[in-house]
Amino acid sequence: MSKVLQFACHFFAVCVSSNTPTAVYLGIMKHNGVPVDADLMKSRQQEAEQQMQRIRNEIIMLIGDVEIGANCGTKAFEDYLYQTLKLPVMKVTASNKEAADDASMIMLKEWCDANRPELSSLFTLVQECRKWSKIKSTYIDGYLKYLNSATGRIHPDFFALSTETGRMNCKTPKAQNLPRKSNDPIRVRNFIKAPEDHLILSLDFSQIELRVGAFYCRDRTMMETYKNGGDIHAATTSVIFSCTYEEAQDKHRKEYKEQRTIVKNVNFGTFYGLFPKGLQSTLKFKAGVEKSVDECEAIIRNLKSGYSALTTWQEETKRDAAGKMYIETWLGRRRYLSNIRSENWGLKSFAERCALNTPIQVTAADILKLAIVRILEGLPSRPWLKPILQIHDELTFIIPKEKLNEAVIFIRECMEQQPFPEFDLPLVAEASAGESFGNLEELEG
Template identity: 60%
Template sequence: MSYTCALSLKKIKDYLAGAAVVGFDFETSPIEEYRSEERAALDAHKAAITGVSLSVSEDSGIYIPLRHRAGRNIQKPEAVMDYLRQAVFENATVIKVAHNLAFESMFLYALGVIVQPPCYDTIAAAQLTLKSSTTFRGLSDSGLKTLVPQLFHVELPDFETVTAGRFFDELDPQDKETVRYACADSDYALRLYHLFNGWFDQYLPRHRRIVEQIESPTSVYCGLMRYNGLLMDRAAMEAKQAEAEERISAIREEIAFLIGDVEIGANASTSAFKSYLYKDLGLPVVKTTAKYQEAADDETMILLAAWCRENRPELTRLFELVQEYRRWGKIKGTYLDGYLRHINSATGRIHPDLMPLGTETGRFAARNPNLQNMPRKGSDPIGIRNMLVAPEGYQVMELDYSQIELRVGAFYCRDARMLETYRGGGDIHAQTTSVIYNIPIEQAADKSAAEYKDRRAIAKGCNFGCFYGLFPKGLQRTLKFKAGLDTPLAECEKIIANLKAGYPQLSLWQEVVKRQAKVRRYSETWLGRRRYLPGIVSDDWGKKSFAERCAMNTPIQGTAADILKMAMARLVVELPEYPWIVPVLTVHDSLVFYVAEEKVQEAGVLIKGLMERQPFPEFDVPLVAEVATGTNYGELDEW
């Protein structure tokens, strides 16, 4: 292999001359203050780029040592990085290839550089290729040290072997093993680029477009969000933590007063507590687990509480307390203890891992911590969102796609009533209220009507489930647990029948989608993001029914996810001109930013315009991004 150490700018320029595709990779090491901290080398706030490897062709690469503590480094590393910024990272004529592009993007963003398209993330490409006939690779299957032995039959040396317990900046950059390790990462990223594109072109051409135009710019955007993080009001969180501990202790004592010394554990789901409910109290089994054991989840507690109100009113208080105990336990464990544990010591912020391909439909997932599942105002007695605050001189800005899945659903099913409602800027929930109750739209939208609130709750339940094959029992359950409405099953059946009659194209579209999925064994988004559904031909009704729901869910939820990511890709191109717009988070269908106070109006107009742009030529339903701003994430004022 032709791997060499580059110690002059001339050698770098000669190597890159005429290259249209460049693989690159960074080696990083902690700065002095954080060298005793585990994983600090992976944090762009606690580490610096030790060296850069570049590859322009198979079996070749150069390693540019910037900050090694042994051996020789290139002179003027800042000038070298400035050259690479212009020649590679911001060059619109060069395809930039990296394995885990979000990582490299994060370290470049720390230097004020935003990687510009065209770019290519081979870890995203890996997750859009098949590892079996019907299964795509997961994130855990997509590491470079996993892929290279599988696809090239070459064992790459691991980091621990090469470094022998040292940081990378302690290695001699002139040592051939150091150079080999560094250059192999960029060389094999480039090889994966060619290998995956060949595979896409042969088997799934539309996935190549998704990787190049959607997922790779999204990886860059993830690097920006990861670097920026969210500022936490630590003092307020610690105060609420103490308050939560007191509340949990008080509830536990009240439960103990009712049930004695039965051990309930941290979540009131111990086998002793279940035995007390079903054996000692003789309560009915209203729900079972997948293994046909008595359930004790939140839904079960709600169902048992409802049963007790009718049959054992003296036990109603117990179930109210259990639900409250669990709610406070989750608030403390997940949101207070969990978020505090992840506050970065260098920044005072949380920097979650955001995974753009964390779900099968292409929606984001998050971990360490999962900021996607923050409670809404109505179910959050401590106001956890209020503790995510704007830094001084900035405001929090959120732009949320209004009813994007319903708009995408209307686009797919082509129902005239739905399309007319959205194109005319109408109220889809009022329209659905009108449809399912056979009342004029004016009456459905009348907020002073006695039945307005309940009817609208039912319409919302229908709207958010109708595209995914809503069943009467499912609607009944949704209304029970999300809207607090006890709706008879017969009424739910009538509501769904009216819904299908009022939106006739909806049912037709659902049947076509299920039929197509049964023939193809997969469903896909408008842009071709595929999801295999082998269970759709199963003899097991449960598996088949689940696959049918996935067949209907994937085009809508997946296309909505694609639209959000396309907005991110547009932002990546624009953000170098707007350094006062700071991306920090995505939650479901929204993007969250910190924006300089004096630039709020300008930022809102810019981002809203980028998000509402027609995502692809066929999409003929207006997109609406609602803007809200404030000093913290929990108290945002809508524009």
């Protein structure tokens, strides 16, 4: 049998065993729909409009009659910043023009704090304006637009194969991209509300990408941490900051909070080829932690030294991908990388990062899909179990209150089952439940 035919047969088998049942499951989710509180959304819509008007008025008081549009993204506003105020260009777009995105606003505010403090409040207001604009347009207007008047629910379209990494996504509306609690003044998750006498139940794979990454790179420290039920963030803290595992877990240490924050961001970028400047930017804008490029370089150096098998795996993976011009996952999915040999550093670097993240993200997606297949097989005997959402590594259901324990046991068994014979690390599914998606309480066990 030719290699092409072998690959075609394998791909067909994957479709039959995983993708087709997943598509059926996604169809069931669309049919069930996501129950929402329309009255609460309409109330929050008015609140958002009032907040946006207040912020716009304050901005106008500072800059006059400059046209700012809905979210301070107009050309007139950019010209005001860079030509009228003559502020420094902190960032440029892909077309080499002055940027005015959120990261630029943060950097400009920091520059103004030190050099032109009278302008600092402008950038705080711009960020607030954009936050409220995003919330209103995406999570309030967007949800209300697709609210089915007959069912009182939204019924998103879900797609099993629309991303290069195999991750599922949805649109009309984009119900997967819910805002973080820290950036959500109106509690969008509370819009999703269980019917009377029912609960929303959510089960989320714990650190699935880190576990898959440890499986691929075979680093002894990572694998032993997971096999022993340990704390991977504490293990990485001890590696990076040269402290004991016990010290890394001590919440009373004055360095604990900052180190833990750094390590979480480092861990989730570890397998994707961190660069010092990229880490510095991530820590600054996502975690609010200021570190110099030299400090970030030291963090990465210590990480590679402590997890030596990780570095070896990364170099071997990039070299193998460059030779084949594609990367293949453990279960046989391929992603072709046409720029992996490019002389353009940017194109080559991006292709190398794809070579590193594809096996992990695709395998994590496959593990979730295999769990979905097992859940699907159990739905006919559990007609009360209603899948409604899939967000990243999390599956969400509507269940009668009295079925909570039975549902958790069944779904957890489906998710924590060994996905394929060679996978030798434990999977953990964390469960939480509540009457609204914004008030889920963690369940023990």
